[in-house]
Amino acid sequence: MIKLFSVTLFSALFIQSALCSDYLLAIGAGGEDPNLPTTIFDSAFKNLSGYVQSSPGLKGDIALNGGHSTTEGIRDSFPSNVGKSSFYSDDYQRLIQTYKTKLENNEMVQGDQFMIYIDSHGAAKVGNQNTHYIATSGAGASNLKNLEGSKLVDLEQLEVLKKLAKEKGVKMAIVDMSCFSGNTLALADDNTCVISSTGTNHYGYSSFSDNFSEAMKKGKSLEEVFLEVRANHNAPAFPMISTEAGLAMNSLIYDKISEFLFNKAKSTDNLTDYLVDNHSEQKMCIANQKYNSLLKTIDDIEKLNTVTKKSLWGETYTSKEVDLSNLKNLLQNYKKSLDTAAVKMRELDTDRFNRLEYISASVQINQYTTTMDEPFKWKDLINSNYDKIIETFKTKAADPTIDVLTKTETLTALAYYQKAKEKKEEIIKNNPDLLLIPAKQEEIAKSIGDTYDIARDIATEERKLYQTQYKSFQKQKPDTQNACQKFKL
């Protein structure tokens, strides 16, 4: 009886798994210089092609590039069961519509798995966006933070697929390998696993995608692949996963360690902006609090993972399962450099920009008297082009068609702007360095040199901390709705 039951159950499970389909939508390689034959995404897509070849029955689409011959060769090497196209905005819209229709028409059904693999240049989140933009083909990005120059699409549009997949019981995964991809975790829920190559405020590095796509082997869960690859990823990024343990890790350390992963590499300088925005005493105080909290967290993790053992001779001794002393030393050294730069920036006394000047002007013509009386910040005075404005009001005042009230107001404005111009000249005469502040800020940031290496070393040591604490979180509270564990390759 038991034998029969087992055989029936096994058969049922086998039939169900045999009937379920895997879908892959891979998009990317946009935003690269259109004059080159290759893109930085080639290696990852080559690996992905290998994964598809080793996954019989997998259906899907690859929308890749558009213009780079080598990259297009990789796209064409994907097996014939995968639809192939370029990756322009139209392709993105078309593919979203295609998969929406497949889900709506029940071509994709309960038990199926649907992975969207994104590997392109990604932009920092702007305004009220939940996720972020990625670059499509056709134009190279001149600025890797906002992707200026390239053509963009919004990952927010994947929301509709995620919702439909959940409704239909199709397991979903979104793997975003672009810069600032931590923002895509906003699309995660108990049915959709989201993995990113970096945090919400950091650049990503193609080595993560290269290694991730290579580690994608049949039978592994996405969580396994992520943890395996993250542990060995030594670029100054903060890869993220949407499991409970992953989200807990993000809350525990991402904000605190963020500034120590910033660096001054040529194309991905996120440190200068950070220093310009965070050198005031108040901001440094907040940074110190975060730093101290980070050190305490590191100490706590070390303590929690220290075990007492007994030697062969019966003596007890403690053994650290994870040694984070090197991480603490690296953080301490980097903090010193950042603090020195911040103090130098403060010496520039940028607070002067916020000083107020009170200017007033009054004109009377016949029965009309008008007065302008408004305080101006030094910053506003220095930024104003009074020559242009004064010229405008002189022309307007000379217009014989204007009425007396308008003329009175115009002359008042003219007098006001002339006084403002004099005040601006006086401020600049007495504070000539004010105009040089932006250049000096950049100079100070440069003085700490290329900090890529130290940020990379910090990232490498952070991996030990992450791996250890992630496992602790898993043990403390098993995640029964873990979409990343349930998604099997």
Add this chain to the structure above:
Amino acid sequence: MRFFLLFIALSSTALAADWTGFDGCGLYQVKGVGRIIKNTLVIVVNEKTQSEIIFSVPILNGIKLSPYIDRPLEANLQINEAINGANGKGTIQMIKDRLPNPLNPKDTGIQLLTKSECK
């Protein structure tokens, strides 16, 4: 008859939707750029597009706008009369720098914050 009804329906829909984003008088958040046009300091929203709107401000209120000439800005503008075509009038309540997002076509525009009666 069917075509006539369809025509009426489509026409009324098109007329009801105001392409400027103007939804009656009130306090608006306005994202645009400061300019000098025809000897007047103005805020231009959706510049060089078919939905461009030019807001002029009273001469005395223009002081607030003067540091933002030829710069991207975000302002709270009290609008007390309906926009006439692509031209509007308003008074600046608050103004600040705006980080332009050239990648997002919806980066500039107007948004009603508080509705009030037109005067």
